[in-house]
Amino acid sequence: MKEYDLIAIGTGSVMNILNGYIARNADARVAVIDKDKPGGICLTKGCIPSKILFYPVELLSDIWKAKEFGIDLNIKNINFQKIMNRMRTIIRKDIGKIEGGLKSHPNIDYYRAEARFIAPYTLVVNGEEIKAEKIFICSGSRPLIPKIKGLEKTGYFTSDTLLQLKNLPESLAVIGGGYIAVEYGNFFAKLGSKVKVIEMLPRILANEE
Structure with a gap:
């Protein structure tokens, strides 16, 4: 040993x-x-x-x-x-x-x-x-996958796997309104994708001032 x-x-x-x-x-x-x-x-x-x-x-x-x-x-x-x-x-x-x-x-x-x-x-x-x-x-973290009916069959990306994208998607639904979601939503929208951000709270960036 x-x-x-x-x-x-x-x-x-x-x-x-x-x-x-x-x-x-x-x-x-x-x-x-x-x-x-x-x-x-x-x-x-x-x-x-x-x-x-x-x-x-x-x-x-x-x-x-x-x-x-x-x-x-x-x-x-x-x-x-x-x-x-x-x-x-x-x-x-x-x-x-x-x-x-x-x-x-x-x-x-x-x-x-x-x-x-x-x-x-x-x-x-x-x-x-x-x-x-x-x-x-200090093993880090992983994205939380929400329990949404049909999500597994539809297929999805996380903030980890979207870094492997080779082609710009025509449209994108971003589930969540935190800073990571908003940053990537803005990134794809500026490049030409049609982006919708879906958030259950009253506003996006709820933890920000």
């Missing part, structure tokens, strides 16, 4: 904690475990890819407003695939840098696998037992 000073499940925000821990404990042995690509939800599926996608939409808004300043511009084409591929390329490079750092760090053993507790402070990863007195569980 391998014993570590610290085990981290996840490779997102917990990495900030690990960097500080290793800086204060130069001889520390650390295990980092993640079944998904390293970088956490923010990098791989969340705020970073979404902000990369929103930048071209901001440029479109500026172009449309330019007429107010006496500048007439025409948009010949919006290449949805190029917008999506640019995002994927940037994210892929960042993931590669993080993965390279994890694999080469002298204090870290990196496991690209699932972890399972078998006893207090003891995990099994890839059939190997590992142990530590400090274990951080």
Whole structure:
């Protein structure tokens, strides 16, 4: 059984904690475990890819407003695939840098696998037992799928899977009125999709001022 000073499940925000821990404990042995690509939800599926996608939409808004300043511009084409591929390329490079750092760090053993507790402070990863007195569980989150009759048969995207879209949809129904829903609704609408946002509360962005 391998014993570590610290085990981290996840490779997102917990990495900030690990960097500080290793800086204060130069001889520390650390295990980092993640079944998904390293970088956490923010990098791989969340705020970073979404902000990369929103930048071209901001440029479109500026172009449309330019007429107010006496500048007439025409948009010949919006290449949805190029917008999506640019995002994927940037994210892929960042993931590669993080993965390279994890694999080469002298204090870290990196496991690209699932972890399972078998006893207090003891995990099994890839059939190997590992142990530590400090274990951080920072495994992220997943989209909540509402129980709507017929949804499974209809098919749907989540905020995770829509990042794999190759073609701009002609129309889109966004279920939910939180900031993620509104951001993506705005993104697709600006690119030309017909978008409807469906929210059961009296207004969208109910948690915002």
